[in-house]
Amino acid sequence: MTEPRLYWEERARRYLAEGAGLRAVCSYGMPGFYNGYIHLTQRLALAPWLRVSPGTRVLDAGCGVGRWSLHLAASGARVTGIDLARPMVEEARRRAERRGLAHHCRFLVADLAHLDLGERFDRILVVTVLQHIVDPERFRAAIGTLAAHVAPDGDLVVLEAAPSRPDVRCDSATFRAREVEEYRAAFADAGLSCITESGVDPVPLKTRLLPFYARLPRLVALAALSAVTALSLPVDALAGRRLARASWHKVLVFRRPRGPM
Numbered sequence: 001m002t003e004p005r006l007y008w009e010e011r012a013r014r015y016l017a018e019g020a021g022l023r024a025v026c027s028y029g030m031p032g033f034y035n036g037y038i039h040l041t042q043r044l045a046l047a048p049w050l051r052v053s054p055g056t057r058v059l060d061a062g063c064g065v066g067r068w069s070l071h072l073a074a075s076g077a078r079v080t081g082i083d084l085a086r087p088m089v090e091e092a093r094r095r096a097e098r099r100g101l102a103h104h105c106r107f108l109v110a111d112l113a114h115l116d117l118g119e120r121f122d123r124i125l126v127v128t129v130l131q132h133i134v135d136p137e138r139f140r141a142a143i144g145t146l147a148a149h150v151a152p153d154g155d156l157v158v159l160e161a162a163p164s165r166p167d168v169r170c171d172s173a174t175f176r177a178r179e180v181e182e183y184r185a186a187f188a189d190a191g192l193s194c195i196t197e198s199g200v201d202p203v204p205l206k207t208r209l210l211p212f213y214a215r216l217p218r219l220v221a222l223a224a225l226s227a228v229t230a231l232s233l234p235v236d237a238l239a240g241r242r243l244a245r246a247s248w249h250k251v252l253v254f255r256r257p258r259g260p261m
């Protein structure tokens, strides 16, 4: 099995300083236009959860180069970003400094499977992190630490590959598309219930192309990727949130029920 920390450090070193760093944190090394599309669909899907009042305590778990941390910090949230890969954390700090947001954020190197920050958060964001924790025990441990960091009445917002039916086409040594029910059950075991579920990318074309993409001749691959992006973007962007069942990625929001557990 690929050692996760080394894999993420390598991804970070290759691509983190390029533009918005999307090739490091979205689709690894894929062309800019495709990562722009991924970023847009994720941003639209997360929009309701990216609005916070000043002072909200936010944990961005698996923060990468700080895509969401910086957005939330700019709204006045007090953000803690943690990430397994030191180069990601260092880049997130640099980006916060450059945008004059350093006083609203702190970034720490930490493994979600062993996280204990000694505090709880009003909002926790986990965006395309759990899908990369392939080992079942580390996955369970990460769910437990996330649940333990949610404040009473806090929200845990998870955007992950979570198809409605089993789909192993894109699984690899560093990626697992767990069914949405597996996420619900794992968080229920950790004491959280799902309060909303919405979609991200209901058009099924990219998951058909991606398993073959690297094996196609370069020009054919680029032409196919351009066609898939052009066909998917309008539907994903305009209707993605409403089409949860058809979506490959989903946004699931969890909360701890009130009263005795």
Ligand SMILES: C[S@@+](CC[C@H](N)C(=O)[O-])C[C@H]1O[C@@H](n2cnc3c(N)ncnc32)[C@H](O)[C@@H]1O
Pocket (backbone or CB within 6 Å): 004, 008, 009, 024, 025, 026, 061, 062, 063, 064, 065, 066, 067, 068, 082, 083, 084, 085, 088, 110, 111, 112, 113, 126, 127, 128, 129, 132, 133
């Ligand atoms: C696909 S990137 C997404 C980054 C960020 N959430 C975003 O949306 O821009 C996944 C991130 O999760 C981090 N990561 C993976 N496994 C982790 C773990 N066990 N603990 C903490 N971070 C982890 C990686 O280093 C990487 O930065």
